[in-house]
Structure formats: C-alpha cells, structure tokens
Amino acid sequence: MRCDFADSILHGYFDGELSDAGAAEFERHLQHCVHCAVELVDLDLLSGRLQVAQIYEVAPAPFRKKIRANLRPAAPTPAPASPLSRRWLAAAALLLVAFVVWRVIPRFHGEEDYQVRFASGIVDAHLRSLLPGQITNVSSSNPQTVRAWFEGKVKFAIPVGDFADYGFSLRGGRVDVVQGRTVAALVYANREHLFNVFVWPTGEQDASPREGSRQGYQWIDWRKGKTEFCAVSDARASDLQQLQRLFMK
Amino acid sequence: MNDLDAENRLRFEQLVLPHIDAAFNLARWLLRSREDAEDAAQEAFLRACRFFHGFHGGDARAWLLQIVRNTCYSWLEKNRPRELVVEFDEELHLQPVATPESIAIADEGREHLNRALESVPPRFREVLVLRELEGCSYKEIAAITSIPIGTVMSSLSRARRQLHSALANSSQKEAVREV
Numbered sequence: 001m002r003c004d005f006a007d008s009i010l011h012g013y014f015d016g017e018l019s020d021a022g023a024a025e026f027e028r029h030l031q032h033c034v035h036c037a038v039e040l041v042d043l044d045l046l047s048g049r050l051q052v053a054q055i056y057e058v059a060p061a062p063f064r065k066k067i068r069a070n071l072r073p074a075a076p077t078p079a080p081a082s083p084l085s086r087r088w089l090a091a092a093a094l095l096l097v098a099f100v101v102w103r104v105i106p107r108f109h110g111e112e113d114y115q116v117r118f119a120s121g122i123v124d125a126h127l128r129s130l131l132p133g134q135i136t137n138v139s140s141s142n143p144q145t146v147r148a149w150f151e152g153k154v155k156f157a158i159p160v161g162d163f164a165d166y167g168f169s170l171r172g173g174r175v176d177v178v179q180g181r182t183v184a185a186l187v188y189a190n191r192e193h194l195f196n197v198f199v200w201p202t203g204e205q206d207a208s209p210r211e212g213s214r215q216g217y218q219w220i221d222w223r224k225g226k227t228e229f230c231a232v233s234d235a236r237a238s239d240l241q242q243l244q245r246l247f248m249k
Numbered sequence: 250m251n252d253l254d255a256e257n258r259l260r261f262e263q264l265v266l267p268h269i270d271a272a273f274n275l276a277r278w279l280l281r282s283r284e285d286a287e288d289a290a291q292e293a294f295l296r297a298c299r300f301f302h303g304f305h306g307g308d309a310r311a312w313l314l315q316i317v318r319n320t321c322y323s324w325l326e327k328n329r330p331r332e333l334v335v336e337f338d339e340e341l342h343l344q345p346v347a348t349p350e351s352i353a354i355a356d357e358g359r360e361h362l363n364r365a366l367e368s369v370p371p372r373f374r375e376v377l378v379l380r381e382l383e384g385c386s387y388k389e390i391a392a393i394t395s396i397p398i399g400t401v402m403s404s405l406s407r408a409r410r411q412l413h414s415a416l417a418n419s420s421q422k423e424a425v426r427e428v
Contacts, residue, residue, distance in 0.1 A: 011406045015380065017387045046413060050381045053359045055366070059273035063287050067269060067294050071258060139384055141267045162267070169270050189270075 003035040010036055014043050048132030054192055061167045068165070118221075121179040123214045126196045126232040129176070129185065135194065136172030136187050146173045150184055156201040156227065158184045163246045168195065188243065193235035195243060202228040209244055211237060220244050253298055261301055264309040265294075271310055271383055272317045278378040279321040281367045285328075293320040311385070314393045318375065325371065332371060365415040373408035380405055 005026070012018045013026045030036055059067075129135050138149040143160040150158045153175050162170055171187040176198065183200040207223040220240045221230040229247060231240050253261055272293060276286035293316045304312055325333055366374060375394060379385040390405075391398040 007406045007410075008403050011409070012387075012402045015387070015402075015405070017402070042413070043409065046409060046416075047381060049362065050366075053362045055359060055362060056270075056382045057274045057277040057283065057286075058270045059290070060283070060287070063273065063290070064269060067291065068266070070291075070294070071253070071262065071266075071298070141270060164267070164269065 003033050003039075005029060005033070006036055006039045010039055011043070014040060014047075044132070051132045051135075052130065054194065056189070058169050058189055058191065064165065064167075117179070119212050119214045119219060122198060122219055122221075122230050122232055123217050125176050125178045125183075125185070125198065126217060129174070129187075129196055130194065135174070137174035139172040141170045141172075143170060146170065146186070149173065150175075154182060154184050156184075156199075158186070158199055159227075159247070160186060161246060161249075163188065163243070166242070166246055167191070168243055168246065190235060190239060190243075193233050193239065195231055195233040195235065195240070197229060197231045197243070197247070199227060199229055202226060204228070209241070211240070213237075222248075224248065253301060257301060261298065264304075265297055265301070265313055268310045268313050272313055274382060275314055275317050275375070275378055276321050278366065278382075279318065279371055279375060280324065285324070289321050289324045290317060292324075293317040296320060308389060308392070311389045311392045314379070314383075314385075315395075318393055322371075362416070365412055365418075368415045369408060369411045373404065373411055376401065376404045377408045377412060 009018070009022070009026050013023055018026060030040070138146055140146050140149075141162075141164070143162045147158060147160045150160075150173060158173070160170070160173070164170070168188040168190050171189050171194070173184060173186045176183050176185045178198060178200075181200055183198045186197040186199065188195040188197065202223055203226070204223055206225070209220050209222040211218065211220045213219065217232055217234055218237045218240050219230055219232045220237075220243075221228070222244060223229070229244075231243050231247075233240055269290075272290050273286055276290040276293070277283055280286050280289060293313070297313055297316050300316075322333070366377065369377065376390055379390050379393060385393065387398055387401040390396075390401050396404060
C-alpha cells in the first residue's frame with residue numbers, strides 16, 4: 001500500500017529541507033514503513049542516474065561570446081600600442097624563460113614506478129568523484145566562492161581560475177585524499193566532459209607537463225611555485241593541454 | 250543590450266554572467282532544444298540588462314533564472330502553446346523537437362533519460378531541472394517558479410513520480426521492441 005508520506009515529507013527529507021524536528025519525526029516513521037524505506041532508495045537511484053548521465057547542458061562557447069560581446073560598450077577604444085622598449089623587454093624575458101626551461105628541465109628517468117602508482121591513484125580519485133553526489137563539496141561557478149570555501153579546509157592556497165570564456169566552466173571543488181595525501185580538487189566542465197584538477201603543495205621545483213593515460217582517462221601533471229597540479233578527464237588530451245595552459249596563465 | 254553604465258556593467262559581469270550555464274541549461278530543458286534555448290536565453294539576458302537597476306543584491310542566480318523562465322514561457326505560449334496545457338499522461342509522449350543533435354544519438358543511456366525528462370510537462374520538468382541539475386534549494390525554486398514554498402515539495406514529488414514512470418514506460422517499450 002502506498003504511504004501518504006511518500007508523496008510529500010519523504011521528498012523534503014531526501015532533499016534535506018525538513019526542520020530537525022521534522023526530520024527526526026520522519027526517521028521514526030521510517031523505522032516501521034517499508035514503503036517509504038524502499039521509496040527513499042528509489043529516489044536516490046533516480047537522482048544518481050540524473051547526475052551520472054551528465055545531462056546538464058552548459059552554454060556553448062559561441063553563445064557565451066555573443067552574450068559577453070553584447071555587454072561591451074558600443075565603440076570600444078583601441079588599446080594603445082605598447083612602446084617598443086617594452087616589447088624588447090618581453091622578448092628578452094621570453095628568451096630567459098626558454099633558457100631556464102631548456103637547462104633546468106628535470107629528468108624523470110627511474111620514476112616509472114612512481115608514475116604508475118601516481119596515475120592509478122589519480123584516476124581512482126577521478127572515478128570516485130563521478131559517483132552520485134561525490135563530485136563537489138562546494139558547488140559554484142564563482143571562483144571567489146570556491147576559493148573562500150577552501151580557506152580553513154586546506155593549508156595551502158588554491159589558484160581557482162574562471163575559464164568559462166574558453167569553454168571550461170567552474171563547477172566547484174572538494175577536498176579529497178589521493179594516496180594518503182590531502183588534496184584540493186577543482187571541478188570544471190567542458191561540453192559533456194568533467195575535469196578534476198587536483199592541487200597539492202610540493203617541495204619539488206617547477207616542472208613542465210607530463211602526460212599519460214590509464215583506463216581510458218587522460219591525465220596531465222605539472223608543478224609550479226611549490227604547487228603540484230594534476231588534471232584528469234575522459235576528454236581528449238588536447239583539451240587537458242588547453243586547461244593546463246589556462247592554469248599557467 | 251548595452252543599457253548599462255560602466256559601473257553596472259562590471260557588477261553585471263561579476264554577479265549575473267557567472268550563471269550563464271544555469272540560464273542556458275534551464276532554457277534548454279524548458280524548450281527541449283538547444284537552438285531555441287540560445288534565442289530565449291539571449292533574450293533573457295537582454296531583459297536582465299534592462300532591468301538590472303531593479304536588482305539590489307541577493308541571489309543573482311535565482312533572479313536571472315526567474316527571467317529566463319518567464320522568457321521561456323512566453324516563448325512557448327507564442328510558438329508551442331499546446332505544450333503548456335498538456336497534462337502528464339503516461340501514454341503520451343511529446344513530439345520530439347527535430348534537431349540534428351536529437352537525431353544523432355550519441356549515448357543511448359543518456360538519450361533515454363533525455364526523452365523521459367522531456368516527456369514530463371514543463372511545470373514539473375522545471376522543478377526537476379532546478380533541483381536535480383541546478384541544485385537549487387526549495388526556497389530558490391519557489392522564488393524562480395513563483396510557486397508557494399509550501400507547494401515545492403509536493404510539486405517535486407509529482408515531478409519525480411512522473412519521471413520515474415516515464416523511464417519505466419520507455420524501458421518497457423524498448424524491451425518489447427527487442428523481443
């Protein structure tokens with residue numbers, strides 16, 4: 001027989017919208033109502049199915065561009081050309097960077113074992129996050145909100161970027177554990193693909209990106225400013241490379 | 250769309266633009282088409298700009314989604330009025346909107362879920378989208394859809410039941426087809 005609670009209170013309970021007293025009362029009811037107990041599991045399955053199918057439709061890039069362009073002033077003032085000396089300075093800096101990258105790039109021989117272990121830990125964490133309700137602890141497309149949420153939860157600074165203009169929309173973040181290490185995870189979406197960017201502090205020097213794949217998931221790992229980053233997704237490697245470049249900007 | 254002065258434009262960019270995905274997603278699910286969603290969402294942003302001076306802080310996402318929703322409903326009234334009077338009927342499935350992407354079936358599981366969600370009438374589909382995809386609270390859903398907060402729970406309950414039976418119905422049909 002269908003229980004009256006199943007059509008109303010049950011949903012408020014499932015959605016965490018009941019008052020404490022209301023929730024406690026429903027839990028007492030739940031102890032002897034099999035119908036509601038089963039219904040609750042069904043609700044969870046349905047909700048999980050909607051999450052896993054990733055049917056959320058993010059705004060297409062041309063649409064974003066159009067909306068942003070419409071916002072800009074009708075007659076934009078052209079940016080003043082930078083003086084020649086500045087351009088020379090930029091070129092010199094570029095040369096310097098090229099030299100540093102060439103000479104200081106660390107070698108990764110003998111790190112194969114570590115890489116294999118590392119990759120399996122990262123991919124496992126990515127898969128875990130795709131389970132219903134696991135992807136974010138804080139859901140927001142606002143980098144400030146996400147950054148503020150991490151404060152006090154992890155002891156290192158998280159560079160949360162907004163790359164919506166480039167098709168990577170911020171979904172939120174969470175705190176995760178990868179191979180016994182507490183890491184921050186930033187979640188981005190690009191079309192139907194979800195990206196986890198794991199971030200944690202490191203004592204190692206900066207390193208240019210290393211890439212790999214495991215179980216059909218691509219990952220890309222790099223270090224910058226005493227921080228290590230690793231992005232994982234089922235998207236193409238080129239998408240991950242683009243995300244990596246956005247983070248380095 | 251450029252009715253804003255520099256200061257308000259900056260505020261708009263900071264407060265409203267980050268919810269562009271939420272706006273598009275709601276429009277897409279209300280209109281069941283990406284192309285129509287682009288048009289309606291763009292129109293909604295135009296309106297949001299025009300009436301931005303009337304927004305004095307608070308929940309920018311709920312404010313924007315309210316405008317998106319109203320724009321979508323007036324679009325439906327004009328272009329597909331039948332959809333608004335249709336009550337949920339397990340036997341009845343709304344005529345699919347033919348678009349290249351609905352023809353090219355990328356992922357069958359997802360397509361299955363898409364069809365089921367699209368078969369739920371708009372008034373119930375919207376609470377499902379807001380709750381399950383957008384993660385809105387009951388209070389936000391009430392603000393966006395202008396239904397009393399006391400009714401949100403029962404609307405969600407009906408909406409979920411409808412989705413559930415639409416899913417059960419279509420898997421049954423598929424099973425019959427396979428046999």
